[in-house]
Each structure stands twice: as structure tokens, then as C-alpha cells.
Amino acid sequence: MTESIVTASLPLLVLSATSVAIMIAIAIKRDHRAVAIISFAGFALSFVSLWPASSGAPVRIGSLLIIDRHALVYMGLVLAASAAIILLSFRYLEDRSEHKEEFYLLLVFATVGSMVLAASSHMVSFFLGLELLSVSLYALVSYPRIEALPLEAGLKYLVLAASSSAFLLFGLALIYIVQGTMDFSQIASVAPDAQSRFIYLGGMVLFFTGIGFKLAVVPFHLWTPDVYQGAPIPATAFVATTSKGGVFAFLLRWFAAEGGANQSMVVILGIVAIASMLVGNLLALRQTNIKRLLAYSSIAHMGYFLVAVIAGGTLGRSAATYYLAAYILTIVGAFGSLLALSHGTRETETFDDVRGLFWRQPVLASIFTAMILSLAGIPLTAGFLGKFYVLAAGASVAAWTLVIVLIISSTIGLVYYLRIIVAMFTDSDRPGSELIRERIPFTPRIVLVLLTIALIFLGIYPQPLWNAITAGLG
């Protein structure tokens, strides 16, 4: 029994051990390269240990965690995304801040938090995971501490995230009052009586406020553009992918057990989804900073994701997971391209910075274009199949309003995605374009090419991933 628990929690254990190893390494000697290698090896080992962990799944660890295939799929996603971010940002960090090593430590902590979220089956483990993730993120966002913009972004994130955690805790407390348990599976099994229904619903709404803040859906999205823009690109990429992955996994698990039965929650989520799709896409139209633009676009993508969540059922959950996988892959690739271009002194982030990129860096520009097209949901990319699955999920439950809004808003979204591409192929003689790095280092180049291949592979041949996902959810 204990043996199977150890095997099942191997991914978490390996990564936690990695964090200790990093701390020891830093204590012995500050060496950026060594720390990067240790943390990458930790991610890789943890990723590999997903297979032994899956052999006995599902395994319950106390009442706190459940390691089932759903959790493992999401852990895999989160680990892959973090590993890719490390590989992409090594050169970037090398050029910039003076103490680079702790960045990796924080990244590992946050990933562990995200994985705990994916596996949590209890309010306590959920909150622990969330806080581990959030606290690491405060530091990650404001990591270049001598610059004003990251500090501002970090502070903003801190204040808002902390207050949203307070909401969340209060919501959990209300739910606990009614149900008398903190185990999520038991919360779902007992229906609240008529008297306490409002307290329960109030708890749910507050609880969702906390979740909504993490996902950055409208109306809890206000921090997103500033944090995306202010944070260094590796941290931004991390906020956009790993931090959302864990929350997603949790949301899906919770919704599958509980939310689908609760009609008023479905309505609230529907309104949130519609608002996110429209607001995100409309506000993105006016941006000239690519990081900021991707922030608004992420709000819209969360809206698409919610459509699949609301659709529910095996199809809806599989669609949501596929969509998230495609989105994470794409957004890592997009931020990775920006990272690869950024010089030591300044980030590549505005339209002017990438002007004429097609003619100076054709390969990188093509990769970036592929990523943008995937965000826009154009065929042959993973993003298209993701959108197809979400549409199919929405149509299968006849959620026409959501489907129509999705169609209209993703057309609006196309306008700004195309603007980035237009900027890349218009000629530029402006001096601003000198900011772009002329030679892309080896590792980021390989990683980006691999990401692009994966992007196209998932867009043409979704079967393996889809099978893995449905096996985990079915």
C-alpha cells in the first residue's frame, strides 16, 4: 500500500527533491549553468516518473491528494511547459539579472504548486497548492528587482492575488458550514437543503471568484495586461501556462463532480465565458505591445476554454484539455520566439520591434507566425483542432449562444493576430529594429523548432494526445 503511494507521488517527490538540490547547489557555489541543468533534469525526471505513477492510478494519498490519470495528464502538461520555458530562457537570464539561480528555484516551487492543484481532492491541499504557486509567482513576476515595471507588476499581482485568496478562503468556509466536509468528492455527493442553499451558492460564487482571478477571466482580469507586460518574459510565459494549467485541472475536476449539477453556476460561468471572449478580443484590438496583446488574447482563450468546461461530459472535458494543451504549446512557442529575439538590455515586445522580421530572420518569423496562426485557430495547427473540439463540445449540448459568440469573437481576434503578422512582413528601415538579436542561440532554436513540429503534428494527427486525454477522463 505504502509502496503504491510512493510510486504514485513520485513526480511530486522528484520535483520537490529538485528544489532542495537547487538550494544546496546555490549554497555551495553560484553557477547559473549548473542550476539550470539541475532544474531541467528535475523536470525531465519528474516527467519520466509519470509513467510508473500511472501504473497504479488512481491512487488516493490520504484524503488530500488523488493521483489519477486526469491529474497525471495535467502534471505532464505543466512539467513539459516549465521545462521548455527553462530551456528557452537560459540565455535571456544569462544576459540580464545578477542573481539568476533563484529564478529556477521559484520556477520549481511554482510548478510543484501547480501539480498539487492538479491532484488535489481536498480544500486544504487545494489551498496549499494555490498558495505555493501564487507566492512563487509574486517573486517571479518582480524578479528583475531593480527595474520599475516588474516591481509594479509584482506588487499589483500580490495585492490582487492575496485579496482573491481571501475571497476564496471565505467561500470555502461557507461551503464547509453547509456541507461539513472539506473533501471535494463528499461536497458533491450531498445536496444542500433549501435553507442553506443561498449560503452554499454564495460560497460557490466566492470560491469561483478566487479561481476566476487565477484564470484571469472577465471580470477578474484587470491584473493580466499589466502583469504580462511588466513581468520578464520567462515569468510571463510561466504565468500564462503552468500557473493556469494546475488551476484548470482543478476546475475541470471540480466542475465534473459538482458544478454541472448546479444550474445557477452554469449560468454564471456562461456569462463569464461570453464576457471573457468578447472583452478579451475587443480590448486586444487596441494594443501595440505584443506581451500586452497576448494578455488580452489569453483572457479570450480562457473564455473559449470555459465553453468546453460548461459543455461538460467526456467530450467537453477532453475538448477542454486538448484546447489547453494546444494553448500551452502555442503560448510557450510565442513567448519563446520573443525570448529568443530579446537582447540583454531590452525585451522584444512591441510591433515596431518585430517589423520586417520576415526578411531578416525568416525561420524565426515563420515559427512565430505559426504560433500566432495557432492562437487564431487556423488549420494545420494545434489551435485549430482545439477550437474544433471546443465548437463540437458546445454544439453537442446545443449551447448556441456560446458557439455563436465564440465564432464572432474569434473573428474579431483574427484582426489583431493578423496585425502582428503584417508587422512582421512590412519593411522597416527604422533603427528600432536593431534591438533584435541577430543570431539566435542554439538551444532556443532547437526548442522552438521542436515546438513548431509538435504544433503541426498536433494539428494534423491529434489521435495520440486525444487518446491519452480521453483515457484519463473517461
Added chain:
Amino acid sequence: MILVCLILLPLTGGIASLLAARWHRDASRWIAMAAVGIDLLLTVVLWSSAPQSRWLYECNQDWIPQFGIRFHLAVDGLSLILLALTFFLGLMSVLASWTEIQDRIGFFHFNLLWVLAGITGVFLSLDLFLFYLFWELMLVPMYFLIGIWGHERRIYAAIKFFLFTQLSGLLMLAAIITLAILHQRSSGVLSFDYDSLMNTPLSSGMARLLMLGFFAAFAVKLPAVPVHTWLPDAHTEAPTAGSVVLAGLLLKTGAYGLIRFVLPFFPTSSHELAPVMMTLGVVGVLYGAFMALTQPDLKRLVAYTSVSHMGFVLIGIFAGNDIALTGAFMTMISHGISTGALFILAGALQHRMHTRQIARMGGLWETMPALSGAGVFFVMASVGLPGLGDFIGEFLVLFGAYRASVPLTAIATLGIIAATLYGLKVTSQVFQGPNRHNWRLHDLFAREWVIIGSMMACLLWLGLYPQSFIRMFQTSTTASQTIASASISPDGASSR
């Protein structure tokens, strides 16, 4: 397998010409020409050796089994002729850009070939998911063609084009998914296959909604009147090859979709909505023709004539009988060639004169007799001169539409008079009259002679011996099914 080759050739050719441009400028042109040329040859071989069955050739493989999506390609008479047109015009556009495109040659041919591959896929797909995939695949390279090598307002035109087609395409995707899900509910099998979806039982309200979903995508491509506004901009701003592919091929995918999918899938709704559709067609005919009359820009003028011609196609498709449908098909083919030729000539003029303004032209016959003669030939074809392809098409459309609705046909006929007006305007103001601006220009080059000559020959063939095309078209069972289902419906077209 041969069908897969038809798609793979331009795809790989595109990548090859992208890479080849690095070591030699003209290499990518030759590679592009070879890829399209081999495809054209293959199509001709298919045509000449076509067996008599419903689908002449077929390729059907599993692709995404969880969703019942198959890699299903098949060719019948309708798609075979459209494929021939695709590769013929593809070849012409490679030739036409030989001197016009001087920078980023490799990327240009990459995009051109990928558009052609997308169009080929659209004409071949019998799985609706695959169809949608190719439908969208055409857009991105076309967007680059317009956006990078276009004229002054290219970015605006490219984005407008993309948005119109994308929005309508997504509506179609929603309709496709809904149709597949309804089919799954009634039969228990999730499938996107053409034949299985065709027999999905639908309530009449649902059928009408789904039909409109499909129609949205096809009407934008066609284009039908209220949603045509992307066309004049895109056609005018695109480089010559882009305009040729747009007018000659992309518009045809809309008409093809109506014939292949809308009519057989929703026979009853098509029949019910036919008066509306035909009215849209008539409005398009007249509106296009009159707008063409007032255009000062030569390419824009030609673009509006496309709106007018496609109005005839719309009338023909929804008239509900065999004759009109055949007419619509003939109009599609001949419009592709005659308008393509007009765009090539407009491009040749712009290359020489650096203007598209009709006011700056005049008396060109004096300095370029051969080019002007060719110009008059194609303008007359577009107006509908007997003996050339367009005449057959429009005649058959009107002939068939007369059975469906006399007043609409009478009004549509007025469009031909308007066409004569714009035809005469181009002839008199561009080619004839005094050479006021004292143009001294080089007449047709050998390469242009080849383009123009072969296009003239095709139009004459279409006009003088249309039977070879009509026979091929009618072997395609889609046509006969369409007609069968139209005549089953409660009040047949002929009784109205």
C-alpha cells in the same frame, strides 16, 4: 493515390521553390511551373481515362477515428474539370508573374502553390472536416499574396478578405459540426463523410438554419451581393497572379460548394429559398454590371464584372433544373478563363504604364495592336459574345431560369445590356480612340503570347464545342442527384 499526389505536388513544390530561390532567382519559377504543369498533365490523363462510375477515383483512409473523420478524396466530372481549370490558371499565373514579381520570389511561389494546393483539396474532399481544413488552408497564403506583393492599399484589402472569409467559414464549421452531431443522434455513428451526412433526417427549421450556415461561407466566396464588398478591394490590390487565382479559382470554390454540398444536403430548403437566392443573383448581376460601368480603375472594373457574372451562377444553381445548372457550371469555367485573362492583361498594362486608371489610357491599339486585340477579344467574351464560352453559360442560365421565374429572368437579361455598356467602355476608352498620352509601349512578349494564346484557345473551345465539358459535368452524379431531388419536391420547378 493519384489524388493525394495532386495535392502533395504543389505542397512540396512550394517548399522546394522556397528553398531554391536562395541559390538561383529563376529556379523557383521553374520548379513552380513544373509542379503545376505535372498536375495539369495528371488531370488530363485522369480526364482521358475516366471510368464510368459515380466517383472516378477515390482515396479513403482513416484519419481521426474518434471523431469519424476520414481522409476521403474523390473526383467526379465536376471536380475533374475544376481541377483542370485550377492547374491551367495556376500555370498561367506562374507565367504571368515571371517579370512582375522581382523580390522574395521563393516565398511568392511558395504561397501561390499552397493556395493552389488548398483549392485542389477543396475540389477533392468528400469529408466535411477535410473540406473545411482545405477551405481555410487557401486563406493564409492568399492573404500573404495580397498583403506582401499587392498594390497601394494591400494590407487593408488583405485583412478585409481574411475576415470576411474567416467569419463565414466558421459559421460553416458550426453548421458542419451540428450536422455531424445530428447525424450521430439519428444513426449512432459520428461521421463527417459526405455520403453519410447527406441522408441525415432534419426538421425543416433545422435544415434551413444549417443551409444558411453553409450558404454564408459559399456566398462570401462566390460572392453574392450583400457580402461581396471584400472582392473589389482584394482583386484590385492583389498582384496579377493573386487576382487570377482569386477571380478564376477562389470564387469557383463558392459555387462548387453550393453545387456539391448545399443542393444535395438540403434539397427542400434550397427549393424553398430558391426565390430569395435567385433574387440575390439578379441583384448581383445588375449591381455588378452597373458598378463596373462607373469604375475609373481598370482592375476594379474587371473585379465588378466578376460580381455580375457570379450573379448568373447563383441564379443558375438555384433555378432548380438541369439546364440552368449546366449553364452555371459553364459560366464558372469560362468566367475563370476570360476574367483571368483580363486580369493578366490589366497586369501587363500596369507593368508597362504604371497605372490602372482608365483615364490615363486610350488609343493603345496604335502602339500595342496585339495586346489590344487580345484585350478586345476577352472583353467581348466577358460581355457574352456568341462563339465564346461565357455566352453558352449565360444563355443556358437564362434559358433554364426562365422556367423557374419569368420576371427574374427578364430583369437578369438587362444585366447583359449593362455588360455591353461596360464592354464598350473598356474597348473605346482603353484600346481605341486617339492616343492622347502618346504612349510608346512594347507589344506582347513571347511569354505573354503563350499565355494569351492558350487562354483564347480555351475560350473558343468552350464556346464552340461546349459538349465535351457538359458531358463530363453531367456524368457527375451530383448533378443528377440534385435534379432528382429537386423534381421530387412537392411543387417542381416547372410548375411555377
